[in-house]
Amino acid sequence: MQGRIIKGIGGFYTVLLEGGDTITCKARGRFRNEGVTPMVGDLVEISLHETGFAAMDDILPRKNALLRPPVSNIDLLVIVLSASIPKPDFLLADKLLIQAQTLHIEPLLVLNKMDTAKPEIAEEFSRDYAAFHTLLASSANGYGIDALKEALTNRVSCFAGQSAVGKSSLLNALFPELSLETGGLAKKTDRGKHTTRQAELWPYLGGAVLDTPGFSLFEMSELDQDAMNASYPEFTGVTSECRFAGCRHIAEPDCAVKALLKNGKLSQGRYARYCEIQTEIDEKRKHRYD
Ligand SMILES: Nc1nc2c(ncn2[C@@H]2O[C@H](COP(=O)(O)OP(=O)(O)OP(=O)(O)O)[C@@H](O)[C@H]2O)c(=O)[nH]1
Ligand SMILES: [Mg+2]
Ligand SMILES: [Zn+2]
Structure with a gap:
């Protein structure tokens, strides 16, 4: 049977089955041997035993996994x-x-x-x-x-x-x-x-x-400029018109994003915060190996 882990406490996992029933099960020992920890959100394969005991046999590949809180497969x-x-x-x-x-x-x-x-x-x-x-x-x-x-x-x-x-x-x-x-x-x-x-x-x-209590998904220092561009739907279709490939849209001349700002097609607030985030990412990168 397949289901989704909705809760995990002390090695016991509550799995939601198709149809809405829930079942409590333990992960197989081999997960620990392989260094895999089941997470809330995981889609899992489980088997039922005659004793009424249920075991988690397999974890399906994750679509994504957040660090804090530790949850996977978020849509x-x-x-x-x-x-x-x-x-x-x-x-x-x-x-x-x-x-x-x-x-x-x-x-x-x-x-x-x-x-x-x-x-x-x-x-x-x-x-x-x-x-x-x-x-x-x-x-x-x-x-x-x-x-x-x-x-x-x-x-x-x-x-x-x-x-x-x-x-x-x-x-x-x-x-x-x-x-x-x-x-x-x-x-x-x-x-x-x-x-x-x-x-x-x-x-x-x-x-x-x-x-979720507090939220931190990953270190922003790992982001490259392409990922930044993709995160701003306002930039779609214009970043290829910046004079420099890899333009960060801050101090570069002939920047298409700054042209958007001038034409009022990008909000001042969004752009100011974009610059602030870029600065923060730079700072983190600099101190990465401190
Ligand atoms: N006026 C008004 N107050 C609200 C509304 N929604 C929540 N509040 C109040 O805002 C306060 C905080 O609400 P919570 O639901 O605890 O906020 P939270 O985002 O879950 O906070 P954390 O769990 O600390 O992250 C409570 O006093 C709520 O009564 C709303 O729509 N209108
Ligand atoms: Mg809350
Ligand atoms: Zn640019």
């Missing part, structure tokens, strides 16, 4: 931002978009807390992310929840974004029976800690969702 990255408090961290959103692109995960940007939205934030969001799939929502009054449900159907999705934007609250709005722990801002700034800790996939509408 959709739901990047949640807040339209009021906390002020949206657009730089983090841009970094997550780059990471999603690099890992072949489709991104969906959700601006939550629309019930208390500052109009200028909603405007900036819509302008900066016009090239992406976006959604306005409020877990408090249910606005946008049906559209979010539709986006999640039949996919394995991961919720990411800064603390207190309402990731767990959106999940609670999607699954009223879940009642995930949510936290007020005051509680969080006390200890600067995230409310959400463990990694677990929740079966949902033919797919599954994951609420």
